[in-house]
Amino acid sequence: MKISELSRHSGVSLPTVKYYLREGLLPAGRSTGRNQAEYDVTHLRRLRLIRALIDVGNLSVAGVRQVLLAVDDGELPGHHLLGTAHEAIAGVPRADRGGPAWQAAREEAARIVADRGWRVHEHAPALDQLADAIAALRELGQQDMLAMVDGYAEATERLAVQEVGLVLARGDRASMVEGLVTGTVLGEAVLTALRRLAQEHTSAGLTEPPG
Amino acid sequence: MKISELSRHSGVSLPTVKYYLREGLLPAGRSTGRNQAEYDVTHLRRLRLIRALIDVGNLSVAGVRQVLLAVDDGELPGHHLLGTAHEAIAGVPRADRGGPAWQAAREEAARIVADRGWRVHEHAPALDQLADAIAALRELGQQDMLAMVDGYAEATERLAVQEVGLVLARGDRASMVEGLVTGTVLGEAVLTALRRLAQEHTSAGLTEPPG
DNA sequence: GGATAGCGGATAGTGATACTATCCAGTTAT
DNA sequence: ATAACTGGATAGTATCACTATCCGCTATCC
Numbered sequence: 001m002k003i004s005e006l007s008r009h010s011g012v013s014l015p016t017v018k019y020y021l022r023e024g025l026l027p028a029g030r031s032t033g034r035n036q037a038e039y040d041v042t043h044l045r046r047l048r049l050i051r052a053l054i055d056v057g058n059l060s061v062a063g064v065r066q067v068l069l070a071v072d073d074g075e076l077p078g079h080h081l082l083g084t085a086h087e088a089i090a091g092v093p094r095a096d097r098g099g100p101a102w103q104a105a106r107e108e109a110a111r112i113v114a115d116r117g118w119r120v121h122e123h124a125p126a127l128d129q130l131a132d133a134i135a136a137l138r139e140l141g142q143q144d145m146l147a148m149v150d151g152y153a154e155a156t157e158r159l160a161v162q163e164v165g166l167v168l169a170r171g172d173r174a175s176m177v178e179g180l181v182t183g184t185v186l187g188e189a190v191l192t193a194l195r196r197l198a199q200e201h202t203s204a205g206l207t208e209p210p211g
Numbered sequence: 212m213k214i215s216e217l218s219r220h221s222g223v224s225l226p227t228v229k230y231y232l233r234e235g236l237l238p239a240g241r242s243t244g245r246n247q248a249e250y251d252v253t254h255l256r257r258l259r260l261i262r263a264l265i266d267v268g269n270l271s272v273a274g275v276r277q278v279l280l281a282v283d284d285g286e287l288p289g290h291h292l293l294g295t296a297h298e299a300i301a302g303v304p305r306a307d308r309g310g311p312a313w314q315a316a317r318e319e320a321a322r323i324v325a326d327r328g329w330r331v332h333e334h335a336p337a338l339d340q341l342a343d344a345i346a347a348l349r350e351l352g353q354q355d356m357l358a359m360v361d362g363y364a365e366a367t368e369r370l371a372v373q374e375v376g377l378v379l380a381r382g383d384r385a386s387m388v389e390g391l392v393t394g395t396v397l398g399e400a401v402l403t404a405l406r407r408l409a410q411e412h413t414s415a416g417l418t419e420p421p422g
Numbered sequence: 423g424g425a426t427a428g429c430g431g432a433t434a435g436t437g438a439t440a441c442t443a444t445c446c447a448g449t450t451a452t
Numbered sequence: 453a454t455a456a457c458t459g460g461a462t463a464g465t466a467t468c469a470c471t472a473t474c475c476g477c478t479a480t481c482c
Binding site: 011045048049052055056078079082083086089094096109112113116118119120121124125126127129130132133134136137139140142144145147148149151152153155156157158159160161162163164166170178179180182183184186187188189190191192193194195196197198199200201202203204205 | 400
């Protein structure tokens with residue numbers, strides 16, 4: 001497959017394919033001459049993964065690169081890959097962490113996971129993100145919303161067991177790795193879309209019952 | 212309160228406060244002279260809301276403007292506000308919707324909500340986002356992940372009942388409106404952070420049990 | 423075998439976004 | 453009086469994710 005065919009088959013414009021090549025998201029094709037190279041289905045597959053992570057998962061190009069580096073690292077154990085995916089999703093950390101209010105929120109976040117018995121890495125970016133959200137809710141005087149946290153935690157714990165089980169059931173490492181990444185990123189997209197739909201249904205149902 | 216005090220109290224730089232004023236995110240202060248104006252706690256509160264939506268909720272400035280316009284519209288019924296918040300979160304829609312694969316995914320999305328008996332607006336952006344994610348999972352050969360959809364739907368439905376109940380319990384409209392917005396946007400941040408933590412815990416637990 | 427379409431690689435340009443800086447004439451505080 | 457600050461306007465900057473163009477070379481079709 002030539003680069004133009006790769007572009008056509010994937011629906012990604014040729015300059016953009018070249019850009020991903022330059023950025024190291026897409027491995028170079030097998031060179032068959034000074035200015036000719038051959039691409040195959042693995043490139044096509046990779047390109048589709050890149051687009052899905054960017055478009056659906058809202059990852060940045062830098063985030064995609066991070067994730068793919070981890071995916072391609074055959075040594076990396078599974079849960080490290082998951083951590084990498086989480087870091088890539090997290091993007092650039094907020095600037096104004098560190099005030100006393102944030103510190104308190106951060107401790108609350110740590111307490112929440114500790115109370116559940118969750119064993120997570122002390123510096124997991126999600127812990128900081130949770131603290132960000134808790135601090136924001138408190139600062140805005142919406143702390144009654146924190147009553148939801150238990151429900152969220154229980155639901156996500158139950159779901160995680162299913163998700164991880166689904167991925168582990170696959171057997172071979174390569175497809176587990178891809179499943180982990182897509183499950184994390186695209187699964188999040190599915191979950192948030194469903195949450196919005198559920199909210200819409202529920203709020204319409206409670207404010208104006210069917211008639 | 213003068214603009215510089217507003218800046219200091221909120222931790223938002225003065226040029227940025229001016230920028231939000233220009234962009235219409237922050238209402239103008241009460242003018243007390245040709246070049247002097249007075250700001251109060253409502254401005255401070257609004258400024259904090261803006262920062263939370265941008266930093267924690269990952270909304271764009273344009274998205275924040277949309278949400279705030281809806282918040283300030285005293286006429287708008289509650290579930291319309293929710294729809295507006297969802298649209299603002301959704302951001303710019305993807306370009307490549309419309310292919311047969313996407314259409315099929317979109318129908319599947321519609322079927323999922325119909326099977327649950329959810330009554331949602333036919334053109335809800337979340338329906339398109341769900342279709343995006345489903346189409347991407349299929350395209351990447353990860354359709355076994357779609358087995359999670361039921362679990363997600365059930366969990367989000369249960370959570371939505373709690374969330375909406377919490378907001379409705381407040382009584383006065385103004386605080387319900389703010390609760391709706393912050394609950395939607397910041398609640399999403401809390402939920403996704405907890406999901407990542409739950410995943411990390413579960414995947415570590417299943418691959419290397421405590422010892 | 424000669425035109426021409428396409429190639430890989432390099433470099434530069436574009437448009438959107440979210441600020442950030444500077445300037446100004448006018449006002450307030452010391 | 454003078455220094456600091458004000459609201460308002462305009463212009464500049466950094467980053468991101470592409471997009472366009474140019475080059476000398478090659479593959480392919482007639």
